[in-house]
Amino acid sequence: MDTIDILVTKMSSVKLGLNMSQIERIYRLSEEKNTSAKLIYIHKILPFHQDSISYKSPHIFMLKTFETPFGIIIDEPQKMINIPVKEISPLPYLIKQTCVNGSIWGAVEEDSTFILLLDVIRLIKTDQV
């Protein structure tokens, strides 16, 4: 694998990059009609240590791998980018050790800041879900 497709979204000024191969479909929260789907806001399982988190345009990111439909609510995707794997920087030991289930697993630099790569499947394997 030389490159991966990343869907970039922004939460509280943090750029998150989701691996497209883990996403089944994306739609607005207001369009949600499937009551059987389990939905969870991202900040409930990935702490931002802020009193309140605002979602400008919440979207549901339905994940691919679950028998029971499962969606994570994140702000709307801004863009999709294709990044060479060799441009991904691994994260320092203390981040890898402490971040929820190792769900943030790498970083890519963009415009003097980082896109943090988020493995949503690892994220929802937490006991909190």
Place this chain on the structure above:
Amino acid sequence: MEQTEKILNSIIPEKQSDQLNEMENDQKTELVIFKIGSMTHAFIGSDIKEILPYETIAFVPGCPETILGIINVRGNIESVLNLHKIIKKSDLMPTRRSRIAIAERDGIRSGILLDSVEDVVSIPRSNIYNTISTLDPGIRGFVDSITTYKDLYVTILNVGKLFKTIA
């Protein structure tokens, strides 16, 4: 006096002096003196690889509050720790005096945000004393020893213990 002897006489005291200096250095420990709030602390110099000016730290969600985020140091990503949170002191906003010390111990490497770096000094080991029982409970678990610097009481923090409390 023959020339050889003259030369020897001139260099031997210098060499002996160098050897004495080396012996003295062996008996000294380098410390990085810094401030957190109004308190003065130190790290053992050999644990600190470099000291950087403050730069914007990219927040990483999902990590404990003791980790402020990450920075890019010449192409390598380093984590940055919030020492205020670790030693249970109130947070302060970074200022132009703030510094990020890149520390390494037991194979773990990370930046640590400091309110200011006051000095890097070499002090005789005889001036380093065992810790005392009246230390602030928030800091006691990270202190190996104490010393003085410009009449100030300085607690020497153990980088390895700071890292262990997070990992």
